[in-house]
Amino acid sequence: MYFYDTYTREKREFVPLKPGEVGLYTCGPTVYNFAHLGNMRTYIFEDLLRRTLEFNGFQVKHVMNITDVGHLTSDADTGEDKMEKGSRRTGMTAWQIADFYTAEFRKDMARLNIVEPTIWSRATDHIKEQIEFIRCIEAAGYTYQTSDGVYFDTSKLPTYGYLGRLDIEGLQAGMRIDMGEKHNPTDFALWKFSPGDQKRQMEWESPWGVGFPGWHIECSAMSAKYLGSFFDIHCGGEDHITVHHTNEIAQTEACYGTRLANFWMHAYFLQLDDSVRMSKSSGDFLRVETLVEKGYDPLAYRMFCLNASYRQKLNFSWEGLDAAAKSLDRLRAISHELGDPSVVDEDYLDRFSEMVDDDLNMPRAIALVWELVRSDLPEGVRKATLLKFDTVLGFGLADWKPSVEEAPxxxxxxxxxxxxxxxxxxxxxxxxxxxxxxxxxxxxxxxxxxxxxxxxx
RNA sequence: GGCGACGUGGCCAAGUGGCAAGGCAAGGGUCUGCAAAACCCUGAUCACGGGUUCAAAUCCCGUCGUCGCCUCCA
Known part of the structure; x- marks a missing residue:
């Protein structure tokens, strides 16, 4: 298998650190609002990765975090905690919000046939681990304290910013962020103190004072707990390259001296037709529920995503979704008409493997699907092979049946x-x-x- | 202002040095009383201008255009 590794900026052969096993960490949602279709594109990519690894016979230990505290509305570390903000907006407590949106997220995953991670890990369930991690960084001499928190001193880490190929000088020059009391623009909070004049809904005791963990520390702490200080693959959206993942690596390098993961893989953004940003903070956005309301099968969106490379930005449009929905309908009907599976065709299977193992080339794999179903192989062989492909593609073809609606x-x-x-x-x-x-x-x-x-x- | 990406048939999108995948739409055909569905067939020389090479959509330079990040984002 070959995957594109953002860290080395090249496609290279994937060999698990431990034979037969793969440790996979995927950055999960910040549960202060619904997930939008752009978010889901990344989770679909990660699902394809997971399924491809399992298709190749690996045992995958997949950890996904739930960020339910500490993600501020600004990376300048001056913003408000998203959970507290969401609480004000909805009238629910921060804890209720986290539960509600976590449940909604899992519902969306299920509707897109995304396999659940082996381990869900909530940030608030791992405060102790995060405090210990910060102490480790502190002991290594990479921290300093200001009036509002404990910060990571990025100037002490020569390799800081390698993942994102950050131009530190350039960042200083074109700086548009509020430094606060930070020493360097790239420094970030490890622990934030609760404001003196108010009590937060989510706050904990720590060696430095009452407060809450910074956003980046949870991933370093929880991945180390479940997967070790150096594991196989870490994934997320492309936006995480320059800040979140860069900071995770800094934390782990400071504490363990490793770059956290052997492979760093990132899904590129879904963009809207009319160039409207699809951000959570804009308030109005497309989500799986929107598709359902419009009468689409959510899996049409999965098909839409599989038709493009995960490493290329993808433009969403209703025309594009219609095309995907139509082709999925046809594929389902064809699959159904093929009847019962017999034996898998080894030649097609080899070709399919080669495609998905080549950095998840799903567009080609889909093209092969069409070639397969229109080939002159016996129907049972076509069906068996198609179902085998579907263990990676995830369209649920084995269970699909045409809807039988009685006319009045x-x-x-x-x-x-x-x-x-x-x-x-x-x-x-x-x-x-x-x-x-x-x-x-x-x-x-x-x-x-x-x-x-x-x-x- | 700084950094980066992209521009392939009507639409979406693979391919990144050796005759341009696939899907959707469109046109033609088979089937059908008609129609639908299904099936078959048909189309692009790859933004533009230079250059490197036996050979470029694929590499280099320039131009134009679109977009992203640097501010919350997957």
Whole structure:
């Protein structure tokens, strides 16, 4: 297998650190609001990665964090905690918010056929680990304290910013962030003190004072706990390259001297057609629920994503989603008509493996799917091979069945009349009756097995 | 202002040195009383201008255009 590693900026062969096992850490949601389709693109990518690893026979230990504290509204470390802000907005407590949006997130994952991680880890369940991690960094001499928190001194780490190829000088020059009491623009909070004049909903005792952990420390602490100080793959969205992941690496380098993960993989952004930013903070955004409300199967969005490379920005449009929905419908129908699976075709399987193992080249894998289903292999072989592919693609083809909706009695009556008219070759009457049925919202098809009705879309 | 990415048929999108995948749409055809569905067939020389090379969509330079990050973001 070959994956593109952001750290080295090259596609290189993936070899697990421990034979047969893979430690995978994927940055999860900050649960202060719903996840939008852009977020879900990243989770779909990670799902494909996970499925591909398992397809190759690896045992994957997959950890996903739930950020339920400490993620500020600004990376300048001066902003408000997102959870507290969400609490004000909704009237729920910070804890209720976290539970609510975590549940919503898992619902969206399920609707997109995303496999759940082996371990969910909530930041607030690991305060002790995070404090210990900060102490480790402090003992190594990389911290300093200001009036509002404990900070990481990035100037003491020569390798700081390597992942993002940060131009520190340039950052200083074009700086647009409020430094506060920080020594360097890239320094970041490890622990923030609760404001003296108010009590936060989420706060804990620490050696430095009552407060809460910074956003980046949770990933270093929790990944170390579950996967060790150096594990196989760490994933996230492209926006995490320059700040979040850079800081995670800094923390772990300070404490353990490793760059945290052997491979760093990042999914690129989904962009909206009209160039409207799809950020959580803009308030109005597309999410899985939006698709459902519009009558789309969420898996159409999965198909939409699989048609493009994860390392390329992808433009979302309703036209594009329609195309994906249509092709998914066809694939499902074809799959269903292929009947029962027999044996997998080894040649197709080899070609498929080569594609997905080449940095998850899903567009090519999908193209191979079409070639397979239209090949002249026996139906059972095509079906068996397709289902094998689907363990990676994740369309749930094995379980799909055409929906059988009963037409209302009046429509059935019209159909009966039409059959009568046809039998008597009164074609005009037959056509008029079909128009009537169409107007009632049903599509009529004459098949070798007789007429069939299905709801019009 | 700093950094970076991209520009492939009507739309989306693979391919990154050796005859340009796939999906959706469109046109033609088979089937059908008609239609639908299904199936078959058809189309791009890769923004533009130079250069390197036996050979470039793929490498280099320039121009134009679009977009992203540097501020919350996956």
């Amino acid at each position: 009695a009046e429509v059935v009556a019209l159909l009966t009349q039409r059959q009568q008219a046809r039998a008597e070759k009164r074609w005009q009457d037959a056509d008029a009756l079909r128009d009537q049925i169409t107007a009632d919202g049903w599509e009529l098809m004459d098949t070798p097995e007789g007429p069939k009705l299905k709801p019009r879309k």
